[in-house]
Each structure stands twice: as C-alpha cells, then as structure tokens.
Amino acid sequence: MTSNVYDIIIIGGGTAGCVLASRLSEKQELQVLVIEAGDDLTDDPRANHPLMGPRLLTSDANWGFTTTPQKLGGREMIAPAGRLLGGSSAVNGFAFLPNSKASIDAWAELGNPGWEWASFSKSMSRFHLSESTQEEGQSPLQITIPKEETQWPRVWRETLSNLGFPVCSDPFSGKLLGSVIGPETIGSDKKRSFAANAYLDHGTRSRSNLTVWTGTFVEKILTKISETVTATGVQYSNAKTGVTGTVHARKEVILSAGAINTPRLLEASGFGNKKLLNGLGIDVMVDNPHIGENLQNHPMFTVTYEAVDQEGFNTIDDLLRRDPVAIAEAQKAYDNEKAGPASQSNLNVLAQLPIPDTAELRHAIDTCIPSRPGGTVNSLAMAHESFIRSHLTSPSEASGCYMTAPGYICFGGDKSVLPPPPGSEKYFTISAHLGHPLSRGSVHITSALPPKSSKGVSIDPNLFGHPLDLEVLARHVQLAERIAMTKPLSDHLKLDGKRGLGMPEFGEFLDLQKAKDYLLSTAVGAHHWLGSCAMMPREMGGVVGPSLRVYGCPNLRVCDASIMPIAPRSNPQGVIYAIAEHAAQIIMTDM
Template sequence: MAAGFPYKHNNYDIIIIGGGTAGCVITTRLAEARSDLQILLLEAGGNHNDDPRVKTPGLVPQAIGDPNIDWNYHSVPQAELNGREIFLARGKGLGGSSLINFLGLVHPSKSGFDTWADIGNPGWDWASVLPYLKKFQTFHMPDEQIVRDFGLQNIDIQAQGTSGPIHASYQNEPHALDVAWINTFRNMGYDMKADTLSGRNIGGYQITASIDPVKRERSHAGEAYLERVRNTQNLNIVTNVLVDKVLFAVQDRTRASGVRFIHDGQEHVALASKEVILCAGAFGTPAILERSGVGNPNLLQALGIDVIMENENVGENLQDHLMCGASFELKDEIETADWFREPDYVQQALARYEKDRSGPLAGTTASFAYMPLLDEDEAAVSTFQKLIDQSFDTMLVNEAIPVAQRVSLEFTRRVLEDKNEASANFCALKSQAHPDHTEAKDIFSFLQSGNYITLFTALSHPLSRGSVHCGSSVPEADPRIDPAYYSHPLDAELMSRQVQLFEKIVQTEPMKSMLKPEGRRIPAWTRFDNLKETKKLIRHSCMSNQHPCGTCAMLPRNKGGVVDPRLRVYGVDGLRVCDASIMPIIPRCNLQSTVYTIAEKAADMFLEDLL
C-alpha cells in the first residue's frame, strides 16, 4: 500500500468509477450543481480529446482495436457462430465508447421504455425519460437542400433538444447512396413519416450523428461534458487508473466506504462519505462488483473472494445486438471508403478536411432503417407464426429460464406481431466489410478489390441472454464474456428472415441501379432466396454491433435485478450503478442516445437523494 494519496486528498463525498459516456455526464452534472461536494473521478484510460482518430468522423475505424483507446475484448468461443471469438470494442478513456463509436444518435422506442416501467421500474416510462432524451443534445436542422435530399420533412423542430452538450447534426454533403437509401425504402412502402423523437417510427431514414456541424468534429462526453467542469475546485480527475474493488464498512448495514485502485504501479485507497457510483460499463461494472464481493457466492468463493452481499444476478442477463452483413459490388464511379486504398485519394481527402472540413472525412455512415418483420409468402407467415407460438409457450412455462429473461417475452412478442414496431434495424456502410473476421483491423479492411456497399441488420430485441463475470480476483484480468449469441433458437430464425430482406433492398430502385449488374458479393456465395443458405450466412458473416447491456439489470430483486429504480445496488448502502449495464431490456437500436438519457435522468435523481 502506498504511504499516501498523491493527489489533492483521499477523502471525498462522491467517487465515480469510470469516466465513460455515463460517467462524464454524472460527474459534470454533480460538479456543476453542487460546488460543496468533493468528487473524485477514476478512469482507466487517458485523455484522447486531441487524437485525430477521435475528432475526425471519417477516421472512425482507425481507433477501434487500439488497446490505448479500446479495451479490445473478445468473447469466449461462440458455439452457434462456428466457434468464433467475437471482437468486442469498448472505449477506454475520458468519454468511453462515445470516443470510438460510429457516432450514430439513433433513438429508443416508446414501447421499450414503457415496458421498463411496467416490469417494476416506476419513473422510467417514456413520458418520464423524454425530457432527458432532449436534454443531452442540441439538434441542428440542416439547410433546405439537405432536407429535400434526405426527406426530412418528418422532423418536428419544436420537439428537439436545443441546449444540450452533445451536438446532433446531419451530413452537409449528401452522398448518392444515402439519397438512394431513402428513396429505396420509400419505394418499398417504408418511408419514415414520424419524427425521430416520437418513439414509434418505421422506415428508412438518415440518422443524426454526434458531430459538431461547424467544426465537423466528433461531439463526445469527454469533451462536450467533462471539459465544462475539468478545472472546478471540487473535482479531481485521475486517469490511467486500474480499479480493484469497492470497499465496504459493515456496521448496522453494509455501506460502500471507498475504492481501492492502482495508479503508476502503486495501490491507493480513496474514501467516500456519501456515494460510490459505478459507471464502468456492461463488462466492467459487474466485474468490479464481483471483485468487491457482490455477486454469486459460488463464483466468488471459487475465486477466493469474500462474499459481502449475495446476488446471483450480477453479470447475468447480458444482451447485445448481433449484426449480420453482406457486401454488394457498386458501380466504379460511386465514391465509397474503398477508395481509401488509393494513396492519392487519401491525400485529397485529408487536404479537403484540413482546408474547410469537407469531403469524406467530415461525415460518417448515416443510412438507417427501423423495420417490422416482413414476409410476403402466406404459407411462410403461417409456418413462422406457429414457430413463434411454440417458442414462447415453451419459454413461459419453463421454470429454468431466468425471470429477467421471462419478463421481456411478452414485450418481444408484441414487437414481432406489430407492424408498427421495429423488430429489426438495418444500416448501410459505404465500404466493404468482413464481419466473419475476429479483429477490428480485418473487419474494416479492404481485403478484396472492388467498390462495395455493406448492408447490416440486427434484431431489435434478441431473446438470447449471456453473461460476463470476472475470471480472476486480480483487476488486471479481462472479464469472461459470453454473449451466447443465438442460444435462443428463435433469434436465428428471426435473423435469417430479416437478412432475406437484403435481396429486396438491392433489387429495388434506385439502389438497384447503383449496383454492378451481376456484381460480386462478399461472401461470394451469398444468396437470400434459400432459407438454408441464409442460415449459413447468419452464423458466418456476423459481428457484434457493440451494444452490450443488461448485466446489472434495473429490476425487482426477485425478477433478476441488481439495482432498484434509483439505481441503488440491492443490499448495500451508498453504492449505485449508472451505465448500460442497468438496462433490463435492450433498446431497439444503438445505445449512445439511451446511455446519455439514463445518465441525465440519474444525475437528477442522485442530486435529489443527496439533499
């Protein structure tokens, strides 16, 4: 143990573990509102605000997989994915995954949040969270030409956030593929008519991105939030920290009293008089809880960890959006990221961005769609409906299925059967991709010649549930992550049918005219007219959408919960969780927007409770 704490002091009111997306929001809001609170923020990574791979939207793939800014995790071998270890990116640094994600601000559904409330979380319904969904962002309406090109007449400008730290903007240079995407879905009968903040929208559209529309730079939590309070006297930020465990004082009740961590090779202890708040993410938070003695006693005892509070739900209920993708060859004249294989094009793109923040480096992928389950064959519909009925009937009476999974079954069923709800989401990447690979550098590489667009789809609310647990009592060890993709057989059935929509997309104008006639596909054997072949594709050409959540679920204790609706860890005082791990049911889309919303709401709750 080091003799002393080498920073301002070692006694605090609040200690926040994790300076990621949620941690930056919580830290900023508490420091702004209560100058009398002494706050310590501990972050495992560094400050990457000046890293061009973070700032420049078009350089998104460059940082992913770099261990200095990405935890660079991998799953255990996945039995249903041909034994592959799936690459799992998690941001490491002030801003967390908002540093390295693909910048999409895709919003959750009304039915999803209302279900969170219905299953035992009062105050988390859509009406209650909507103000916070607006609070974190400042929406920027583009000019009239962009509105026409992107079909943005559905936007209700009065409904948008106007003063939040995170910028929400559109591309300022419409790409031919993005415009084609909108018109293709319109021609398929799925033109988005509802506002993106309505919580109930279906169809193809262009998403907002977390990009400053003037500087054309990433707008992320480490810069947009934390820089506002970095120099306040009541806040101490310590980076490049490895948190070992939360410490507890046991008197009449067990209470979180501090944190033990490693910095510059030395072990330190910081004390917290009021709260310890865990914001280490869906993988880090349960691992820290378990090393601290909160978790399944059988697992903890096997690792030689003293049990402080039994809760077999810690680390369970892991959910993620598994994406399946295929690439289609485009006509040579259509500009895509595949052009970056040419050195002259790279230099031209860099020059344009440096000169006036224009060109391919100024934006990122923006083509998105919420879609219901489609099947135009009546016999196929009847067969699949029977499969759904049998599957759900079996699950509802199977006592071995965890309650945390069972509570979402009826919600998932309603989504599948409602043509106005999104059972899957689709997006387009203006580049080739290789989701069958297990390293980021290979997934987003130009492994083949040619010019491509990649279509991806992911189930909005997969039924499969996995787990994440600490594999050792030492903090240096990576957690053991098992998403258990397709462990529920209905997920594979649903995914294969959603993937078959790819063929309809590429055979509908104007997308059809963008492709080379008889052009190549990646994988080369890709076809969608045969369900057996499609099922082969969904196990081969798939990757994580990097949306892990649910591992410290906000649910009643007897339904699989780890935290209550105030985000307090059951059984101990002074310990809360605020990150994607608290989500009881995965949102229908990218998590960034939902995490910001949760953190803004949580900050207000914490301030209320601290009065």
C-alpha cells in the first residue's frame, strides 16, 4: 500500500462501517476509504451458512477479548467481537429487533435533538421483512422470519397468553410487548445476510469512488493542532507483513471500530483521560476523561428443563452434541429444501416482558437507586435512574428480553456454551437478559502499543455493579420458572426432571435470594457492547454530540454501538444498523 488521500476515511468495516461506506459513496464526488483489520470472508461458508457461524468465533475472525474479573465469583468472561469485513454482523446470532420508542426518546432527552423516535424511526423504517425484492431507499439487508417447523412457538405464545401477556404482531412498531417471533438476518436463500454482503456487494464495491482495505490495522489517528485539533488521516500497518504507512483525509475521519476498539483507538491517538495518557507516555490531543467510560452490557441467564419426548416437539440437542447423523440430516434438509434447524437460528421464539409492580419492587427501587457506578456523572445517573424507574413501574414497558431454545443452552462461567449432558434427553431453555441495566463500566488501554490484538486493553462491564440490576433480573428468573410451570408449556416439560447446570431444585426460585444466588454463580454478559463513547453533552459524560462529532475535534466522528448513551432493550444489531443509516443522512447533510 502507498500513501493516498481520500475525502473520508472510515476506520472499521463492521456493521456500521459498511453501511456508511455504501451510503456515503452514493455521492460520487466523495472519495471514500474503508479500513478493516480483518479479512474479507464474504464467500466463506462460515460467514454464510447459519449452522457454521460459531466456527468463526474460534478463528482469527474474532478479536478474542476477555473482561476483567466481575462481581460474579471473580469470573472473567469472553467478549467476542467480529474481526472481518462485516464485523459482528457476520458472527452474531442473527436477531434483528428495533429499539423501543421510549428508549430512543430517552436518548434525545439527554440532549440529542434529531435522535427522538419521530426522526430515528425514519431510519429504522429502511429495514423491512424481505424475500428478494428491493425498493428505493430501503436497506439491502435481508430480514426474514422462518417458518414454524415445531410446536414450540405455538405453546410459548399460548403459555404467555395464559399469564396475561399479549402477542406482538409488529416488532417494528416501537412498542414491543409480549410474545413475538423475532426477525432474523437470514435471507430468502437461507444464507446469512450481513453488512458486507448486503451493503458492499451488488455493485457497491465496484464504485470508482469507494476503496476497501482489509487485513489492515489502524494504529493511530493522525492529528494537527492549530486553533483546534484536526484529524488529518491515519497511520496503518498491514496485518500480515507489518509494513506501515499513512493515508490522509481531506474532509473527515469516521471511527466505526465498535464499543471496544473505538475508545482504544481514540486513547492510542491522544484522546482521553489526561492522567491515563500521560502515564502511558501518549501525547494528549484532547483531554476528555469520559472516553472509554459508560460501557454497558446486558446481563443474562438461562434456565433449562428436561423436555418430554413428543412428536412435533423436536429439539436441537443432538446437533449440539455434534451427533454426525443429526448433522447430516440437518444438512440434507438445508440443501434440499432450505428448511430444518440448519436454516435458522433456532433462537427466534421471543418475548419482552415486565415484572409485576409490587410494593416489594418499589421498595427495592427506592433502596437501590441512590447507588451509582463509579465514573458516572451525576446528571447522567439521575436521568438514567428516572428512565429506569418509569419503565419498571409501567405495565406497558418490558424490563426483560426473553429468548427460548428447543435444546440445552447453558453457559460456562466465561459465557462459553456448554454441550448438553451425554445421553438422549431432550431439553428446553428459557433465557432472558436485563433490558436496561443501570450498571456502567469502562474500557481503557493499558499499553501505548498500537491496538492490533486483544492485548493491552482492560474491559470491565461492571455487571451487577448497580444493585438494582440484580434485584430486577432475579425477579425475571422467578418469572421464567413461573412460565415453565404454566400450561401448556408445563405439559411438555419434566419440571422435576433434569435441569440446567447450577439450577436449584424445582420450586426453590420462589425464594428471591435463591434466584439472586443463581445469578451470581451463573449469569453472564451478552455480546452487546455499547456506550463507551456516549452521545450526550460533554458535561454529562459525553464523547460525541448529536452530529456524532468528537468533542474537541470537529472533523472526527464516531458511528457505532459506542455512541448509545442508554442501552437499547433488545439485541443491538438492528439498532446499530439504524444508527449508521441515521448517521449517513446527518453526514451527507453536513457535506
């Protein structure tokens, strides 16, 4: 590679980066460069076949981060992040759910005009359930809902209905509540649809004004200081040869490296806490102690029950046991009919549910609210607490996001998935994550070396750092077991049979302390990293404003999951895509 000059340099060819590259290069006069650390695997079966996706997580396509020891028995946890063109959209679990209207409006109320639901929903509306056709202005991403091939979805809906929860018919409405069959980023061809093959293929990559570099690490953002700090380009190195070079930006540099790598690159480039940077011998360009703070993640749990072996209630346990006969049958159904368990995530029978508004819950809220994570600015903490209180006491807002699996899904202490126990038993799993955690952590560099591996960074999501998170999620553990005990689901489970690892005896979750103890010993963090370069006023702890410009450097922007000031309720993939579409419109208007 040789030194070049482009109008816009996008650091990171992940979920948001590919969207930006596609949308911004629609403007022919803009020369756009995307730099991605990982390889282009758009033709690799592991990135296309739904059943093969997990293989990428044990390859170089995963950055391979781990967290610091958490308040969960001192457990460190894996923190996967995609390192390939398309980023985590190429290795995730396919779930595509929009954020709730109330959550998005909460972002705007923090001081982000233009990000309220009335505006943001226009970006979200670019996405739709699609078979093969593409309409003007819509996203090229393929989003489908698989056919119901077993009786589990029907039983799940009927069980929740018996408990008084509605069925949500429109997950894109902004008011998702009750049971829902979740959309997946699996196309009509039953291949994974992700940022690289959706936004960069179909002629986009052949545009003369768009250049994509893969296998290239960005080592630092280059800057100059006159009246203000200006981003002039980046220093990069080839991932295989290590040869370094520089490339310059006429107009802007956009960081889309994700909630872990974006603050890493900012700090390595002199943006961050002056005390930290000075201690590592890094020249300070912009002193902002909020960079890398406010990291959020969803804590989650699973409860697993032995299932009754009945016709129409197939499970994926034999696939999870890596049984060769089961794998061959699944592959045959996929090849011949584009059907069966290999054609979908098997994780799309969902619900978003509230917990009962009781006197005990209100007492827990009043008791826990004064506790605040270290590093959180007081004004942000107060706004966040007010938002959480309103959610927890509203029967129309969910606090837990439920996912079911027709099989044994249990996590090891680090969030690695454990295989089912040996044998022929079938299982059914209910999992839930806390929709809006109050806990906030941090991600910071620990070395001045260029951020080219999983080393040299401290990732602390501070799970259950706020005591209210444990109180709320423990009540969802109780609700999950109550669901399992309710007909018709209870008719298809052996409630006194084998249970997931670490689960107490049947009925013991009625004791709230038992539910808390279970979480402290088995809960993990989802792979939903966000918030580390939050979009809000600087005095509240912000790193970027509503135009996504980094405070102190007007031609440097951030566009990825790190800008979310409050965690979205659902899996964040759909929200990240919409953020990138929204940001593209903002940037194009500014240009």
